[in-house]
Amino acid sequence: MADAKCPLCGCRRFYVKHPDDVYDIYEFECRDGEVCFDAEMDLENCPEINDGTETFCNACAWHDKFRTIR
Template sequence: MKCPTCGCEKFYVKDDDDEYEIYEFTTLGKNVVFDKALDSQEIPKITNEIHTFCNKCAWNGKFNTLTK
């Protein structure tokens, strides 16, 4: 999956309780891959509706709007 604006495959989502806490991930095909250093219990569930931010440009929107 890629950013619809710049084509980047690196994204992040924000913590619901702390907007300054982010969780970065990459996409490999349809798979979402978080940094292995993150505690698996802290990682948010990525749904089609989760607000997602591109790690390279200013694009942000719902996860399901990423280019396949």
């Protein structure tokens, strides 16, 4: 399976917002269908990402449910 990319601009970096604090974001890539958070992120504090999670492109205005980039 190829790495996920934004359907608009082709960027391979995404982020999700923390469910309790919309200003707290978590950047990741999706490699071979797996969410890969940045190395410096504390994985215990990262939110769970599922098919219905609102996901944002890190380079353009695209956003949709996570299932659209898998």
